[in-house]
Amino acid sequence: MDDEEAVRGAIKRRLMRDGLxxxxxxxxxxxxxxxKAASAPYDIVLTDMVMENPDSGLNILxxxxxxxxxxxxxxxxxxxxxxxxxxxxKHGAFDYVQKNxxxxxxxxxxxxxxxxxxxxxxxxxxxxxxMEWFARLSNV
Numbered sequence: 001m002d003d004e005e006a007v008r009g010a011i012k013r014r015l016m017r018d019g020l021x022x023x024x025x026x027x028x029x030x031x032x033x034x035x036k037a038a039s040a041p042y043d044i045v046l047t048d049m050v051m052e053n054p055d056s057g058l059n060i061l062x063x064x065x066x067x068x069x070x071x072x073x074x075x076x077x078x079x080x081x082x083x084x085x086x087x088x089x090k091h092g093a094f095d096y097v098q099k100n101x102x103x104x105x106x107x108x109x110x111x112x113x114x115x116x117x118x119x120x121x122x123x124x125x126x127x128x129x130x131m132e133w134f135a136r137l138s139n140v
Contacts (some may be wrong), residue, residue: 009024032060041071049077059086060073065092070128074101075088075093
């Protein structure tokens with residue numbers, strides 16, 4: 001088991017312990033294939049920035065939002081830089097998190113970001129439902 005696989009497994013176990021349904025993928029290609037094959041869009045996508053290539057996280061972000069504009073994407077990185085963070089945020093990432101931030105427990109941080117992202121998704125979908133409801137009322 002390599003380090004990436006160990007970290008992915010630990011994050012998965014933590015999120016499952018938080019009561020979430022978790023699906024994981026070994027890399028960019030597998031993740032994009034799973035998103036395309038899913039019967040419903042994912043609520044939250046948690047991705048590493050660098051996998052098969054330096055833009056893997058950005059490619060997964062774009063693919064997730066192409067499936068559903070309301071999917072919240074959290075990008076993790078061990079090699080954080082401002083340019084990558086800005087690029088991800090410009091493309092619609094919910095957040096960009098550095099995995100090796102000093103004094104931070106990455107598993108607690110990921111859990112908190114996923115919870116925040118879920119709240120935003122629920123709020124966004126609730127707003128759309130209310131807008132649809134008001135639109136139907138005005139057409140009556």
